Amino acid sequence: MAEDVVQLIKEDIEELLKAKRTGKAAEFSGPINFYPSEEQPLDDFSWAMEQAAAQSQVDISQVSVFSRRPLWGALATFYKRVVRKSTYWLLNPLFGQISLFNDAVLNALNKLILKVKNLDVRFEQDLEPLINRKLQERLNSFEHLVETQVDEKFKEEEKRFEQRVNRLQTEITCLFEQCTNKLETDQAILDITQGIQNVMQKIEILRHSLTDYRSESAFLRAKLAVTLQKIRTRKLTEPNVSEEDSLDETLGSSTWLYYIFEQQFRGTESMIKEKQRPYLPDIQKAFATCGGYVLEIGSGRGEFLELCREANIPAKGVDFNEAMINRCREKDLDVEKEDGLVYLQSIPDESLCALTAFQVVEHLTPDQILQLVQNAFIKLKPGGAMILETVNPDSLFAIKNFYLDLSHKRPVPSLTLQFILESVGLREVEVRLSSPVPEEMQLTGQDEATKMINDFLFGCQDYAVVGWR
Amino acid sequence: MNSSISILLPALSAYDAIGNDVLAEYELLKKSGLDVNIFAEYYEPQFSRLIADKKRILETDALLYHHGVRWDFGESLLKNSSAPIKIMKYHNVTPSEFFSDYSPYLFELVEEGRQQTNRLAQSCTHFLADSVYNCEELLELGIPASKCKVVAPFAQVEELLSLQADLVSLEKRIRANRIHVLFVGRQAPNKGLHHFIRVADAFSRLFGKKACFTWIGGRDTTLVRYYQEIEDYLHEKSLQDIVLFPGKIPASHLKAYYLSSNVFLSVSEHEGFCVPIIEAQALGVPVIALGRTAVTGTIGEGQLVLEDLDYDKFAAAIAVLFNNPYYNNYVSTHGKKNYLEHFSKEVLQENFLKTLEEVLMA
Numbered sequence: 105m106a107e108d109v110v111q112l113i114k115e116d117i118e119e120l121l122k123a124k125r126t127g128k129a130a131e132f133s134g135p136i137n138f139y140p141s142e143e144q145p146l147d148d149f150s151w152a153m154e155q156a157a158a159q160s161q162v163d164i165s166q167v168s169v170f171s172r173r174p175l176w177g178a179l180a181t182f183y184k185r186v187v188r189k190s191t192y193w194l195l196n197p198l199f200g201q202i203s204l205f206n207d208a209v210l211n212a213l214n215k216l217i218l219k220v221k222n223l224d225v226r227f228e229q230d231l232e233p234l235i236n237r238k239l240q241e242r243l244n245s246f247e248h249l250v251e252t253q254v255d256e257k258f259k260e261e262e263k264r265f266e267q268r269v270n271r272l273q274t275e276i277t278c279l280f281e282q283c284t285n286k287l288e289t290d291q292a293i294l295d296i297t298q299g300i301q302n303v304m305q306k307i308e309i310l311r312h313s314l315t316d317y318r319s320e321s322a323f324l325r326a327k328l329a330v331t332l333q334k335i336r337t338r339k340l341t342e343p344n345v346s347e348e349d350s351l352d353e354t355l356g357s358s359t360w361l362y363y364i365f366e367q368q369f370r371g372t373e374s375m376i377k378e379k380q381r382p383y384l385p386d387i388q389k390a391f392a393t394c395g396g397y398v399l400e401i402g403s404g405r406g407e408f409l410e411l412c413r414e415a416n417i418p419a420k421g422v423d424f425n426e427a428m429i430n431r432c433r434e435k436d437l438d439v440e441k442e443d444g445l446v447y448l449q450s451i452p453d454e455s456l457c458a459l460t461a462f463q464v465v466e467h468l469t470p471d472q473i474l475q476l477v478q479n480a481f482i483k484l485k486p487g488g489a490m491i492l493e494t495v496n497p498d499s500l501f502a503i504k505n506f507y508l509d510l511s512h513k514r515p516v517p518s519l520t521l522q523f524i525l526e527s528v529g530l531r532e533v534e535v536r537l538s539s540p541v542p543e544e545m546q547l548t549g550q551d552e553a554t555k556m557i558n559d560f561l562f563g564c565q566d567y568a569v570v571g572w573r
Numbered sequence: 574m575n576s577s578i579s580i581l582l583p584a585l586s587a588y589d590a591i592g593n594d595v596l597a598e599y600e601l602l603k604k605s606g607l608d609v610n611i612f613a614e615y616y617e618p619q620f621s622r623l624i625a626d627k628k629r630i631l632e633t634d635a636l637l638y639h640h641g642v643r644w645d646f647g648e649s650l651l652k653n654s655s656a657p658i659k660i661m662k663y664h665n666v667t668p669s670e671f672f673s674d675y676s677p678y679l680f681e682l683v684e685e686g687r688q689q690t691n692r693l694a695q696s697c698t699h700f701l702a703d704s705v706y707n708c709e710e711l712l713e714l715g716i717p718a719s720k721c722k723v724v725a726p727f728a729q730v731e732e733l734l735s736l737q738a739d740l741v742s743l744e745k746r747i748r749a750n751r752i753h754v755l756f757v758g759r760q761a762p763n764k765g766l767h768h769f770i771r772v773a774d775a776f777s778r779l780f781g782k783k784a785c786f787t788w789i790g791g792r793d794t795t796l797v798r799y800y801q802e803i804e805d806y807l808h809e810k811s812l813q814d815i816v817l818f819p820g821k822i823p824a825s826h827l828k829a830y831y832l833s834s835n836v837f838l839s840v841s842e843h844e845g846f847c848v849p850i851i852e853a854q855a856l857g858v859p860v861i862a863l864g865r866t867a868v869t870g871t872i873g874e875g876q877l878v879l880e881d882l883d884y885d886k887f888a889a890a891i892a893v894l895f896n897n898p899y900y901n902n903y904v905s906t907h908g909k910k911n912y913l914e915h916f917s918k919e920v921l922q923e924n925f926l927k928t929l930e931e932v933l934m935a
Contacts (some may be wrong), residue, residue: 113904121886125885127642331794438618
């Protein structure tokens with residue numbers, strides 16, 4: 105059965121193709137009729153009538169009196185026969201009447217069927233053509249009526265239209281004259297304002313589309329840049345990081361030394377955690393928008409990963425310092441010992457809700473910063489966030505401490521970092537200052553000059569750029 | 574069954590056919606009371622809690638190695654393990670000729686993957702294949718038939734069935750008032766994307782631009798030349814508004830695409846199983862397919878399978894199925910039956926457990 109229908113479908117396909125190729129598509133017979141014909145109900149009814157006629161006669165002598173019981177069988181048969189015979193005179197007239205009634209009903213039904221069939225034939229022979237003819241006549245007269253009326257109406261409308269056109273022409277001429285004479289009237293200004301508003305609305309819609317296209321093109325541009333970089337270095341899976349410049353080299357060569365240095369100069373873990381807490385709402389917003397997970401480059405002692413864990417946001421850290429990795433693993437955090445850029449390139453595109461790097465970019469060369477931002481951009485999901493925190497070179501106090509860390513390469517001004525994020529394609533990029541110098545260390549005085557000197561000497565020590573995909 | 578078993582795969586990630594198979598196997602075996610571990614060299618962070626230590630893997634009684642791509646580390650694990658039972662679950666590796674004109678990188682990768690299949694056939698003791706087609710490939714390598722069983726992969730069809738479809742996409746597609754033809758899978762030469770667009774062209778030529786051909790699935794960065802050929806063809810035939818590529822989309826959107834489709838069209842030339850056909854059948858979408866490799870086995874009975882790559886014939890098949898409600902209903906009913914009888918979660922679970930028990934008890 106299954107193969108039969110599939111075969112039928114295939115035959116229909118061939119038939120349709122043949123019809124299409126010969127330009128006779130209308131000849132395609134189309135679906136097969138799987139439903140009973142219109143004649144079917146009447147035929148079924150005739151069959152039912154035949155069955156009823158066969159059962160219509162009621163006769164007491166047809167009632168069986170035979171019994172097969174052993175011993176008692178002959179006696180029972182005899183008894184039944186006696187009863188049938190003795191009641192025959194009483195019941196037979198009644199059964200006769202029932203048979204007569206059955207015959208009458210059957211007769212009436214047969215007449216009805218005949219009538220229906222005749223009507224059917226008459227309808228086909230006489231009434232259908234008659235109805236069709238009448239319908240055609242009515243249709244013709246209606247068409248004629250409609251045509252005449254439409255024609256009249258059309259002429260009327262044409263006349264009215266001409267009149268209106270003439271009137272409008274006159275009005276336009278008047279208006280034109282008025283406009284030329286009173287170009288600066290209130291009405292004209294209102295019209296122009298309305299026009300400008302419409303145009304502004306259109307510009308706004310276009311601006312939205314443009315933003316979307318820009319975002320898309322920025323993503324593709326970043327992807328292209330990364331791909332070109334790969335082609336240039338002829339490495340498909342490895343990043344363009346030379347040995348002497350890699351993060352491993354700068355941070356990993358003296359793991360214990362750097363770990364102790366962090367303990368002493370960066371601050372306690374709880375303090376750093378509190379400093380990083382203000383960025384958590386951004387991460388929560390990004391995670392709620394696009395899912396995925398957070399990747400932290402240079403995760404250090406895992407303060408930010410802990411914050412993410414507390415907020416139930418999946419997060420992973422990458423660091424090259426063995427001592428830092430061990431500290432994170434003590435806290436059961438998900439970290440990997442790997443060069444940040446290498447790891448970033450290995451994950452699928454559009455898989456992160458956020459990328460964070462605290463106090464990392466000052467360890468990188470300009471090329472590496474650009475590569476980091478480009479790669480991070482294509483790994484972010486739409487709606488994801490990028491947060492890069494570093495030392496604020498606008499504060500002399502911060503600059504004084506900058507070279508305490510020997511692995512620092514150069515301070516990166518906030519405007520430069522903001523520019524890099526924006527040029528790669530991130531949106532709504534903002535600079536946020538953090539770690540203010542305690543007031544007791546600043547100059548006292550409320551005058552403008554003291555304020556300016558305080559800002560210059562004791563401005564906030566860190567800043568972060570926050571951008572959105 | 575009270576032994577310990579480790580499931581090995583190169584990478585564990587969401588929305589991946591092998592990943593879905595592994596996760597379902599893990600849950601099922603754990604529920605059955607088995608000591609079960611997963612090992613993946615690469616994995617997404619959300620799966621980190623499932624990944625066992627390499628040392629633990631080497632100590633287990635049995636290994637279930639998922640093979641679908643070249644994996645050197647996995648092969649070394651298999652060699653170093655002293656487990657008496659080493660099972661290979663074969664998902665098939667695409668033949669290299671599909672990539673020879675487009676990507677030397679993929680060509681080399683699958684070529685080496687196929688060579689690895691030969692080596693793995695020597696080091697494994699038992700074999701599970703996704704389909705009869707995969708099983709036949711293994712038998713050709715000289716593996717005895719008694720060691721090789723067909724066990725279909727677990728897919729997330731039930732999840733798709735219970736999911737709320739994205740109403741915006743659904744309404745948009747239904748309102749478009751066009752014949753929607755769909756395929757779901759990676760955009761790759763073996764999946765027949767170049768045939769798919771030619772069917773779209775044939776349909777437009779024969780029946781007018783009344784249909785919308787949608788291909789859902791990601792692109793491979795190394796197949797740039799292939800995609801250029803596709804774009805050129807679409808441009809030349811002015812089919813850009815007929816053939817659509819929404820890329821990778823969330824599951825709720827995917828369900829909306831399935832539900833609003835009139836036909837699921839597969840012109841794939843190489844499949845190890847083809848999960849999307851089962852998804853389409855489960856959601857009642859009639860399937861038209863090119864009868865190659867594992868597709869013939871997966872699709873089941875009473876389905877429209879065409880043997881020749883005649884684009885006009887595929888186009889006519891879409892028109893006939895769309896215009897005839899009886900045929901349409903017939904094909905989709907049989908598709909649903911195929912899913913319920915052979916690929917529903919209960920059936921797959923029973924088959925997997927039974928087969929694994931036979932292997933572990935042997």
